[in-house]
Amino acid sequence: MTNETIITARGLTKKFTVKRERVDAVTGLDLDVQRGELVAFLGPNGAGKSTSLRMLTTLLPPTSGTACVAGYDVRREPNEVRRRIGYIGQGNSAGHYQRVRDELLSQGAFYGMGRAQTRRRADELLESLDLAPLAKRGVLSLSGGQKRRLDIALGLLHSPELLFLDEPSTGLDPQSRENLWQHILDLRRTHGTTIFVTTHYLDEADRFAERVMVMDHGRLIADDTASGLKTTLAGDVITLGFDSAGDAAAARPIAATVTGASVSVNGQQLEITLDHGDRVLPRLLRELDTADTAAATAGLRQPTLDDVFLALTGRSLRDDSGASETAAGKAAQEESALKEEVSA
């Protein structure tokens, strides 16, 4: 069970034509996900995360390549794939004029569940997602966080073995985000559901995913655990401050010997990039004291996934996701690229 592959993709590629220009949304995606894993797909807007997800969930036919999801080929047997997966997209899944519980009942019927079973499952989810008091409310009257929880309930109703979430926490306040993740983690713990999530929030990928895949310009550029990525690609940074530039210069060879890493001088400061900085720092300070070149300040910065992204691409992920306006613009662009393609 532990080594059973639930997603396999080989050479998955999607090209769009937008205004006669070819856009390579996803190029040669190869990936394997084991049953029970929690995988995060990380990358800036427009990197091809959503397009990849849409191909894996049968929403978009690949230009070339193959994907096998939950045991079935996405192109040859899309309905078998659809039966077995849950998908929570970027938009809200419930119809505006529907009532909360009604949508859950319809969803059960769509997945071929019996009426009694659907009702039981709907009430169970309403309860566990704190939606029970809203069961009879119209969807239009729900808050953003409530709508998102309803999306989750709809995605989980048929107890899928594999759940895809496309930027589930975008637009939620910090408390709702926390709450949402709690539900996702609970689900995994209690049902062993495999979870595949795209996000451009670094901290989410860092905190929750065991495995992070980084995507940029339609290509997978890294695939490892968050800590693995950080150790191999970024490293810790120790910053030491001295009373004078002369002290800093004198301390430099000692620091180099102790750490075995390259040390750069910046006026009164030394900067050292190395692995396991937390273990090295105490010894380094002691050696500097002994040599009578004591540091006045000492700082240790451990890498974030942003540093990883910077090391991989030479760009900061924050440049992209920080400016929400441009991010939204790009998302809209990507979205309209999809639409162009389908209407072409």
Added chain:
Amino acid sequence: MTTTATHNTLPVRSNAVRDSWNVLVRELRPVVRDPFSLIFSLLQPLVFLGLFGPLLIGGSDAPAGEVLQWFVPGILVMIALFGTGVTGSNLLMEMQTGSHERTLVAPIARPALLIGRALKEMAPIMVQAGVIALATIPFGFSVNPLGMLLGLVLIAIFGMGFGALSYTLALVSRSRDWMFWAVQQATIFPLMILSGMLLPLEDGPRWMQVAAAFNPISYVVAAERALFAGELSSPDVLWGFLAAAVLAAIGLAVGIRSIKRSD
């Protein structure tokens, strides 16, 4: 090993009839929850009947009953035309949120998404047609029960086809929703006027009569008039059913194709 125990073993193959029913039930839920919307939708045909009818009766030398006999079947077709013509706009809204996407990722037979929605528009139309027929009987409108039943079937076939076309238009204009309304408005009024449902075309210029001959709705309207009058064996009935069937076949074929392409 314990993990899969809670997962559903999902039975039954995808089935277009069952799926259409499920889509229809989902679409009808808000109507059932809020029947007021249904009552409100009766207003438009009653306004036409109440405000346009007297003008027709006043402008004609024929007795009121005879004018209604001509006018009411046309109004019923008009309800179907306008009712199913907006099917696509409901879909447009669902495409802007994620709820259309949710139905695409569910194991629903693709034609069912179309048929279920078109059928949903027909349900209130059947109610409206019944109310209008009953409301006009005191004013001299006479109904052949079998003819009316067949007439409603004909309207249902026609509405299915026209609804499917509206749905297709929405899928095609998904990234420019103004286009849906532009095309919808630009076609629906000429189709209505050139079918002779509100004013007779016999007195109109020749070119209008020629245009009407190419309008499938003309045949549907003529058939409805024959059916309500009890002329069940009239050739008009046959032509009406043929026109509606062709429209439904084209609408469903184009609509299903565009859903499959937008997957």
